[in-house]
Amino acid sequence: MSKIREAFSNSKAFIAFLTAGDPTADCTVNYILEMERAGADLIEIGIPFSDPTAEGVVIQEASLRALEGGITTESVFQIVEEVRKQSQVPLALMTYLNPVFYYGYEAFFSRCHSLGVDGIIVPDLPFEEKAEVERVAARFGVDVVSLIAPTSKERIRTIAKEAKGFIYVVSSMGVTGVRSKITTDIAGMVKEIRAVTDTPCAIGFGISTPEQAAEMAGYADGVIVGSAIVKLIEKYGANAGEELYRYISSMKAAVK
Amino acid sequence: MKENMVSRGRYGNYGGQYIPETLMSELIHLEESYEFYKKDTDFLKELDTLFNEYAGRPSLLYYAEKMTKDLGGAKIYLKREDLNHTGSHKINNVLGQALLAKKMGKTRLIAETGAGQHGVATATAAALFGMECEIFMGEEDTRRQALNVYRMELLGAKVHPVKSGTRTLKDAVNETMREWASRVDDTLYVLGSVMGPHPFPMIVRDFQSVISREAKAQILEKEGKLPSAVVACVGGGSNAMGAFYHFIEDKSVRLIGCEAAGKGVDTALTAATIATGSVGIFHGMKSYFCQDEFGQIAPVYSISAGLDYPGIGPEHAYLHDTGRAEYVPVTDDEAVAAFEYTAKTEGVICAIESAHAIAHVQKIAGSMDKEDIIIVNVSGRGDKDVAAIARYRGRDIHE
Numbered sequence: 210m211s212k213i214r215e216a217f218s219n220s221k222a223f224i225a226f227l228t229a230g231d232p233t234a235d236c237t238v239n240y241i242l243e244m245e246r247a248g249a250d251l252i253e254i255g256i257p258f259s260d261p262t263a264e265g266v267v268i269q270e271a272s273l274r275a276l277e278g279g280i281t282t283e284s285v286f287q288i289v290e291e292v293r294k295q296s297q298v299p300l301a302l303m304t305y306l307n308p309v310f311y312y313g314y315e316a317f318f319s320r321c322h323s324l325g326v327d328g329i330i331v332p333d334l335p336f337e338e339k340a341e342v343e344r345v346a347a348r349f350g351v352d353v354v355s356l357i358a359p360t361s362k363e364r365i366r367t368i369a370k371e372a373k374g375f376i377y378v379v380s381s382m383g384v385t386g387v388r389s390k391i392t393t394d395i396a397g398m399v400k401e402i403r404a405v406t407d408t409p410c411a412i413g414f415g416i417s418t419p420e421q422a423a424e425m426a427g428y429a430d431g432v433i434v435g436s437a438i439v440k441l442i443e444k445y446g447a448n449a450g451e452e453l454y455r456y457i458s459s460m461k462a463a464v465k
Numbered sequence: 466m467k468e469n470m471v472s473r474g475r476y477g478n479y480g481g482q483y484i485p486e487t488l489m490s491e492l493i494h495l496e497e498s499y500e501f502y503k504k505d506t507d508f509l510k511e512l513d514t515l516f517n518e519y520a521g522r523p524s525l526l527y528y529a530e531k532m533t534k535d536l537g538g539a540k541i542y543l544k545r546e547d548l549n550h551t552g553s554h555k556i557n558n559v560l561g562q563a564l565l566a567k568k569m570g571k572t573r574l575i576a577e578t579g580a581g582q583h584g585v586a587t588a589t590a591a592a593l594f595g596m597e598c599e600i601f602m603g604e605e606d607t608r609r610q611a612l613n614v615y616r617m618e619l620l621g622a623k624v625h626p627v628k629s630g631t632r633t634l635k636d637a638v639n640e641t642m643r644e645w646a647s648r649v650d651d652t653l654y655v656l657g658s659v660m661g662p663h664p665f666p667m668i669v670r671d672f673q674s675v676i677s678r679e680a681k682a683q684i685l686e687k688e689g690k691l692p693s694a695v696v697a698c699v700g701g702g703s704n705a706m707g708a709f710y711h712f713i714e715d716k717s718v719r720l721i722g723c724e725a726a727g728k729g730v731d732t733a734l735t736a737a738t739i740a741t742g743s744v745g746i747f748h749g750m751k752s753y754f755c756q757d758e759f760g761q762i763a764p765v766y767s768i769s770a771g772l773d774y775p776g777i778g779p780e781h782a783y784l785h786d787t788g789r790a791e792y793v794p795v796t797d798d799e800a801v802a803a804f805e806y807t808a809k810t811e812g813v814i815c816a817i818e819s820a821h822a823i824a825h826v827q828k829i830a831g832s833m834d835k836e837d838i839i840i841v842n843v844s845g846r847g848d849k850d851v852a853a854i855a856r857y858r859g860r861d862i863h864e
Contacts (some may be wrong), residue, residue, distance in 0.1 A: 311760025
């Protein structure tokens with residue numbers, strides 16, 4: 210079983226996202242470990258990109274803060290290296306295709322493999338373009354996570370059939386960010402996915418409260434929370450550990 | 466379905482559709498609609514009428530006799546896209562896309578703009594078609610081009626100052642993409658250049674190719690032969706792609722794209738993508754980009770807001786790699802000198818963007834034969850630039 214599958218094996222999974230290097234690389238290492246202790250089943254580490262077109266304001270600003278702080282693709286791998294000295298929590302990297310392309314696919318995925326990064330999420334890599342990295346990622350045992358959006362409709366089955374790791378079900382139109390209400394027919398989307406695959410589904414975009422998390426977990430195998438976590442880090446900076454622990458614990462309890 | 470779900474819109478290795486899943490269905494819908502309407506005689510007739518009766522096409526191919534004599538070599542013709550309604554080539558693409566949007570049942574147009582030329586053209590088309598219009602413009606640019614902001618508002622558009630990132634053109638593109646991803650049903654993103662994910666580079670090129678279709682017929686009528694060179698400025702590259710397109714098959718015609726070198730290609734203050742950039746994947750396409758050693762998109766600079774973009778359209782990247790077209794850098798200083806030269810020599814105040822192309826013509830015309838012909842695309846008029854050029858020359862004039 211891949212480590213990502215493992216994250217879904219016990220109960221519903223809680224997937225936590227944070228932007229690497231916001232506010233510092235050391236903080237990122239600590240926050241990952243803190244979130245694992247609080248019950249996060251899988252951690253998504255964002256490699257910041259200068260122009261994150263699928264991101265709302267919260268993650269955009271975190272990305273810029275991290276880049277201004279001097280974070281690079283290389284230093285994100287160093288963060289992973291530090292985490293791996295202390296933890297075997299399943300890890301996925303989230304970034305845009307250009308930093309990966311520029312690092313070199315072979316070098317990037319080989320590095321992921323040797324550091325125990327289990328998956329990668331690339332919002333600007335749709336099904337049509339996945340040949341770009343598919344083979345080399347597979348060769349190094351890294352799952353390239355597929356995203357399915359409210360507009361995917363007749364594309365859902367085709368995408369789901371070939372999905373690896375888990376399926377990222379995008380709950381809402383637009384970009385990442387906290388939403389008061391999610392109006393998409395998530396149950397319908399998951400039903401379409403289930404018709405062709407048993408790859409786990411996790412729902413992301415807009416989820417911030419335990420109530421939303423509980424509701425979304427009812428439709429799928431897990432929930433993904435990003436902006437709400439990044440907001441806490443924005444607010445508490447280098448002292449966000451306790452707040453993160455409290456928040457993640459409450460979210461994990463809600464999805465169980 | 467599966468067979469169709471492969472990478473589309475390739476120019477050699479470049480192009481593609483590197484875009485969030487949320488937009489994929491709409492891009493496919495757009496492509497299918499375009500493939501249908503581009504063969505639809507009613508659509509083509511309507512577009513032709515818009516071009517001829519509204520935009521003022523065909524644009525003149527003007528023999529610049531004084532410039533020719535002064536430079537002492539090749540015969541120089543100016544393709545006068547500056548005489549189009551709204552003052553630039555941008556209207557060609559916008560009328561095409563707005564008409565397509567109408568046929569697709571869309572009621573709202575959104576677009577990015579740098580200096581405001583594309584925003585003004587889009588707002589114009591939206592007014593004409595009775596559509597809603599929202600324009601995204603870097604906050605920095607809304608300050609530099611306050612007059613164009615008011616112009617767009619006058620045309621009924623809502624202008625959103627973009628406060629993210631570097632607050633310039635690339636950020637305006639980011640924000641328009643984000644807006645489109647949140648509302649696709651009634652909205653078309655009228656992309657302003659031959660860039661972005663497929664099908665935009667193809668659609669924009671096709672609508673802009675009217676430039677070379679006309680120019681080719683005009684030069685054959687006036688001179689009975691093809692030009693030796695076609696010269697155009699390149700940011701994203703839509704006027705150049707339009708000016709090159711129908712000459713690509715004529716191998717004897719040199720195609721020359723002039724990039725904005727800003728303060729020089731050996732400085733950080735440049736926007737010359739081919740000269741200083743490298744291959745990357747951004748804004749939906751694989752192409753050349755100005756970027757740092759970690760693939761972060763670099764801030765770019767040019768005196769010309771219309772060329773101030775860190776990438777270039779994928780078909781240009783392909784024409785560059787195959788050697789079919791040449792790309793040369795032109796500095797701010799050279800462009801400003803050409804701006805003034807064209808005004809004094811021919812009585813034409815061209816856009817600072819177009820002045821980059823004329824600057825290169827100044828460099829090459831003299832060493833060419835008198836039998837040679839150069840067509841240079843005057844992509845836009847320079848009224849918008851007058852105050853900035855005055856300031857460049859130390860005269861503190863504001864619009």
